Amino acid sequence: MQETRRERKKRLTRQRIVMAAIALFEEQGYEQTTMAQIAAAADVDPKTFSNYFRGKDDVLFVDVEQDYDVMFEAIAKRRPEESPGEVLGRMVQEYRAHRRPKIPRREPEELSAAARLVMTTPSLQAKSLYMLMELQQRIANELVKAFPGQLDLITAAAMTGSLLGAIQQTGLASVQLGRSQEELWEATQRGLDIAMSGLLSVRPAPMVSAPPDEGDIPLTGERTTP
Numbered sequence: 001m002q003e004t005r006r007e008r009k010k011r012l013t014r015q016r017i018v019m020a021a022i023a024l025f026e027e028q029g030y031e032q033t034t035m036a037q038i039a040a041a042a043d044v045d046p047k048t049f050s051n052y053f054r055g056k057d058d059v060l061f062v063d064v065e066q067d068y069d070v071m072f073e074a075i076a077k078r079r080p081e082e083s084p085g086e087v088l089g090r091m092v093q094e095y096r097a098h099r100r101p102k103i104p105r106r107e108p109e110e111l112s113a114a115a116r117l118v119m120t121t122p123s124l125q126a127k128s129l130y131m132l133m134e135l136q137q138r139i140a141n142e143l144v145k146a147f148p149g150q151l152d153l154i155t156a157a158a159m160t161g162s163l164l165g166a167i168q169q170t171g172l173a174s175v176q177l178g179r180s181q182e183e184l185w186e187a188t189q190r191g192l193d194i195a196m197s198g199l200l201s202v203r204p205a206p207m208v209s210a211p212p213d214e215g216d217i218p219l220t221g222e223r224t225t226p
């Protein structure tokens with residue numbers, strides 16, 4: 001779908017705010033930078049800044065939480081023939097297709113600066129870790145719901161952690177190497193491909209009439225003994 005003039009204006013304004021914020025964070029420190037300073041550097045009214053971002057930390061995370069529903073919906077639309085790993089793989093591809101066109105183009109220096117800020121600023125590091133942990137838990141829970149009586153939470157959690165960990169770490173490595181934004185997407189795809197080789201080994205167990213007893217959680221959907 002072709003971008004409208006209004007959409008293009010909003011995208012460029014958002015991009016200008018992000019670039020101005022990163023430059024100020026790098027120059028004077030994240031904690032020392034105010035939203036008013038970012039607005040002034042981006043040549044926008046403070047109210048305009050608030051229309052795009054709830055706070056200065058959102059500048060670096062670019063409202064990713066608003067797009068998480070795409071992943072949950074992908075899991076909920078599980079196809080009868082799909083295994084848990086195949087559902088997760090499709091989930092990532094659908095999220096990428098939805099998310100990628102919305103991300104402003106950045107030069108390697110900008111990507112590196114943003115990653116460095118998140119890794120070295122305690123408040124941003126804490127938010128990043130919290131967001132990742134919460135996302136992993138939600139995806140694992142949704143995956144169990146998609147395979148009622150066939151997949152336990154322990155297995156779903158292991159699969160989700162393996163997948164998101166691979167994608168996150170390959171993306172981070174690409175940024176640290178100074179690669180381009182296009183190469184960053186390629187790196188995360190490689191992370192997905194590597195993770196999928198293990199995820200596809202998990203097969204849903206036959207339907208069971210009742211959930212397993214607490215304290216006796218199977219790793220493959222079948223009962224195990226100590």
